[in-house]
Amino acid sequence: MVEFKKVAAVDELSPGQCKTAIVNDSYVAVYNVDGTFYATAGICPHQGGLLGNGTLNGCVVKCPEHGMRFDVTTGVMPGGGLSVKKFEVKVEGSDVLVAVE
Amino acid sequence: MYFTDDSLLPENMSPLIITAAPYGPMYLPNEGIEDLPVSWDEQVQAAVDCSNAGATILHIHVRDPKTGHISKNFKEYADQIGRLRQAVPKMILQIGGSISFAPADDNSKAQWQGYDTRHMLAEIDPKPDQVTVAIGSSQYDLTSLTSMDDWAGTRFANPQGMWAMANMTADALPEFYIEHLKRLREHGIQAYFALGHVHSIEIVERLIRQGLYMGPMNGFFSMVGGGTCGANPFDWMELIRRTPHGSVFTYQSIFRLSHPLAAFCIALGQHTRAGIEDNLWDTAKGKRMTTVQMIEKHVRMARELGREIATADDAHRILKIGVWYNSVEETLINLGLPPNREGGQQGFIGYTTTGGKIYKAQTAGSDGHPLAGEGEQEIGKQVTV
Numbered sequence: 001m002v003e004f005k006k007v008a009a010v011d012e013l014s015p016g017q018c019k020t021a022i023v024n025d026s027y028v029a030v031y032n033v034d035g036t037f038y039a040t041a042g043i044c045p046h047q048g049g050l051l052g053n054g055t056l057n058g059c060v061v062k063c064p065e066h067g068m069r070f071d072v073t074t075g076v077m078p079g080g081g082l083s084v085k086k087f088e089v090k091v092e093g094s095d096v097l098v099a100v101e
Numbered sequence: 102m103y104f105t106d107d108s109l110l111p112e113n114m115s116p117l118i119i120t121a122a123p124y125g126p127m128y129l130p131n132e133g134i135e136d137l138p139v140s141w142d143e144q145v146q147a148a149v150d151c152s153n154a155g156a157t158i159l160h161i162h163v164r165d166p167k168t169g170h171i172s173k174n175f176k177e178y179a180d181q182i183g184r185l186r187q188a189v190p191k192m193i194l195q196i197g198g199s200i201s202f203a204p205a206d207d208n209s210k211a212q213w214q215g216y217d218t219r220h221m222l223a224e225i226d227p228k229p230d231q232v233t234v235a236i237g238s239s240q241y242d243l244t245s246l247t248s249m250d251d252w253a254g255t256r257f258a259n260p261q262g263m264w265a266m267a268n269m270t271a272d273a274l275p276e277f278y279i280e281h282l283k284r285l286r287e288h289g290i291q292a293y294f295a296l297g298h299v300h301s302i303e304i305v306e307r308l309i310r311q312g313l314y315m316g317p318m319n320g321f322f323s324m325v326g327g328g329t330c331g332a333n334p335f336d337w338m339e340l341i342r343r344t345p346h347g348s349v350f351t352y353q354s355i356f357r358l359s360h361p362l363a364a365f366c367i368a369l370g371q372h373t374r375a376g377i378e379d380n381l382w383d384t385a386k387g388k389r390m391t392t393v394q395m396i397e398k399h400v401r402m403a404r405e406l407g408r409e410i411a412t413a414d415d416a417h418r419i420l421k422i423g424v425w426y427n428s429v430e431e432t433l434i435n436l437g438l439p440p441n442r443e444g445g446q447q448g449f450i451g452y453t454t455t456g457g458k459i460y461k462a463q464t465a466g467s468d469g470h471p472l473a474g475e476g477e478q479e480i481g482k483q484v485t486v
Contacts, residue, residue, distance in 0.1 A: 064218070066270065069268065081261050
């Protein structure tokens with residue numbers, strides 16, 4: 001069953017910022033790309049780095065550990081390669097919510 | 102490092118320090134690696150087994166047994182260091198420093214930005230002996246020196262996985278490492294420099310000359326190709342040549358290249374690293390090897406050449422665990438590096454003695470060669486030579 005869980009306050013992340021949230025004991029990475037929020041699985045498929053602790057350049061996040069990059073709007077690496085799961089996101093009032101199972 | 106006529110004789114070499122890297126952080130429990138430690142007990146037992154096989158440094162990544170992934174939980178790291186300290190009290194505990202930690206709970210705000218999550222490594226209690234510190238950002242293409250066969254059985258053994266790994270980078274800018282070195286010193290943890298090529302050791306020397314790092318220079322060269330040093334032994338030799346006389350370095354490659362590199366290091370008085378973090382294979386293509394088997398192979402190679410294996414006490418002494426320096430000059434002289442140039446000095450400058458006193462020579466470098474300047478610690482005037 002899918003339910004929406006709060007992962008951040010809207011004013012917590014400025015455009016260009018991201019964070020790691022914990023939802024149901026799993027890590028979720030939340031991104032603000034030019035005012036639009038996105039979310040992906042929080043673990044890098046290389047070595048488990050936390051993508052939400054990485055750096056966001058436009059719509060591409062770079063893992064803080066060994067630099068693997070993902071387009072946060074699709075969950076896929078630029079130019080192909082590995083991917084991370086993308087979650088549906090909605091904003092309700094001042095809350096950023098992510099759909100998780 | 103400078104080699105004299107007797108440097109390669111086994112009785113003159115410092116005992117071999119073998120770093121065990123048994124935790125294979127890139128791999129997951131379902132990838133068929135038989136000695137991948139997953140449970141807390143297995144992770145502790147791996148340390149014990151590596152110690153018994155002859156390793157004296159333990160390179161640590163902590164795995165969360167619940168998820169199978171490398172843990173990003175600060176408390177789990179601290180708890181595991183505690184367990185390891187109890188199980189292998191004399192081993193040098195070295196945490197792989199690329200980790201950035203997760204928030205403590207699901208109510209945490211987004212203060213976990215930038216390098217703060219990496220700097221947290223300095224605050225782990227009980228503390229490790231060493232934390233690896235990458236110096237200088239590099240391309241980190243793990244596919245350059247490898248083929249898909251090398252990754253057989255893992256989730257990377259496909260074109261997508263290989264392409265993903267080809268495009269990696271190791272992030273280590275001054276904004277990170279200057280502050281990180283400062284925090285490690287404040288917490289009494291030795292930095293273990295993680296370097297990729299000759300340019301990165303030049304940066305370390307500059308940090309020392311600028312007074313931004315004052316302590317022993319120990320570390321490893323991660324020579325995995327694609328942005329770091331590769332598999333050309335002339336480059337390996339050049340790295341040895343460029344490491345300061347009083348430094349202690351380990352050299353690490355990837356997959357089966359690890360074996361000739363280990364033989365090279367053992368023969369030349371350098372130090373080795375063994376484990377499934379770097380390699381899954383024996384010398385023969387397609388034949389698996391465990392971490393303990395790799396350590397045992399290094400021990401056999403060293404014995405064949407008459408080189409001793411370091412005890413834990415040897416390793417603490419050689420690596421100067423717990424030793425810090427308090428000036429640029431003290432650091433330089435302990436590393437066998439020439440002093441900083443003072444204004445107006447010309448030519449290649451060195452040290453002289455004061456009052457006719459001669460420095461006592463002591464064993465210091467990885468090659469066991471005597472290093473002037475350690476014994477009496479009287480720092481002489483600088484002279485042009």
